[in-house]
Amino acid sequence: MQVKEAAEYIQSKLGAYAPKIGLILGSGLGDLGDQIEDAVYLPYEEIPHFPRSTVEGHAGRFVIGKLEGKDVMIMQGRFHYYEGYAMRKVVLPVYVMAKLGIGTLVITNAGGGMNRSFKAGDLMLITDHLNMTGDNPLIGPNDPELGVRFPDMSRAYDPEYIALAKKLAGEVKGVDGETLVLQEGVYAGISGPTYETPAELKMLATLGGDAVGMSTVPEVIVASHSRLRVLGITCITDMAIGDELEPLTHEQVVKVANMTKPKFIGLVRAFVREVQA
Template identity: 45%
Template sequence: MLMVMNRITMRHLARWTALQPYRHRTRYTYDEYKETADWLLANTRSRPRVGIICGSGLGGLADLLTDKTSFPYEKIPHFPQSTVSGHAGRLVFGELSGKQCVCMQGRFHFYEGYPINKVTFPIRVLHLMGVEALIVTNAAGGLNEQFKVGDIMFIKDHINMPGFAGQSPLCGSNEDRFGVRFPCMSDAYDKTFRRLALESALELGYKDFVREGVYCMLAGPTYETIAESRMLKLLGADAVGMSTVPEVVLARHCGMRVFGTSLITNKVVMDYSSQEKANHEEVLQTSKDRAEALQGLVTNLVGRMD
């Protein structure tokens, strides 16, 4: 009996050992991040200091860049590929308001089946390329009853629901060359950038549809239930979406300054008698309708950044 148990144990041990090379294939080494950054630096003259991540339907921000060089994600070493409608899947380098910028025309999401380290892979690459400030945009559902469809919300804080469940890009051994083991998140969204963005909004005449609030991330891809929406509102969330937070966490770990904005593309359903239903087509249409204003806001903000 003991010999049988020993054979079973040895088989399990052998299988466990054989699987070890695959368990961490979703994690990247410092050298892999650097290989991607070096490849990009070798293939463009741009030396960006500002990074911009475009949310659903907001990829037109990249079209504002001048003297552009673009790379499809599938051509970039180690890069994942975006599979969501409204995300073109290109990394675009160029100049905006006198600043060297790089724009992610499409991001990656947890719900696409990517592990959290793949979702956030580009952030450390941008850091190694010299990016110091990150602008993140997203399309989100409005939980705050004062918000209207088409409002632009400056993110002042976030609620990281996947993080509560242990889904963090910082899980595992810490890479000290990027940042400290326990990074602070109470200052995740830069107050100076928010002030500059408000100045930009006032200058452009956007005061009536600019808000400030707390963004909550869910993993998706389902839209939230009525009970979930009510809970999130009680927690203090003003808007809810399926992205952004993991990227912000990793950017702050690298020491980047962050400005975040959510375009309110739909009102979240919180009444059981309502016949309204959230859908991706509405998200893309609202993004299209408000694209010009958001592009103008980001352009003005980048010009004000030191």
């Protein structure tokens, strides 16, 4: 019922727009939402059943309009488990976007790099994830209108979308003129809000994690439940090596994300332009 009522409200505001591509923008990456043409803005607090985004760097609204000539629906900021919301509330927007006809979802985040070959400022295509949040948004009664009881997760991050992003990377340049070099790896999703201890980072790296963050995993689980195709991108904002860990603040994370924005925006715009959604 919450999905239906929220979707009906948003639908009433869409006008002629019929977006098939959705985007979730993480910490410090929301500026892409300001590049939408002929935009319609919907603050989350105006949408039935939606919570509020309380994190710095998250504008807390949907932006609907044209990007690269295509109708898109952008979440400028997201909800997190650590904000105190139930998992079902955290993932509500994904169900709503699916209800509105979104078939392709680009999910972005800021994360710490655990792979020693990475560096702060890199972009990592997510190939898989580790759910270390301690919860799952599908626990509880299943609504067959939303998806099957036991959704497959073998292609949660669409291989064709990953290949397309890698192909497009060569045409993306940063402010320094350098061509974008994309990393690939496994995203370890934790609950937060504390950053990880050195021992926790060693554990996550040993388990196969290449980057770590406090979002994305619940949203991707629900995207799979909703049969959406997903491209996941992590902005590596700091190096999270257990043996070399230094103190970190959210302000530092947002600062590096801001520096990386030209490459990030260039890649996402190229993907939206070329993807067959």
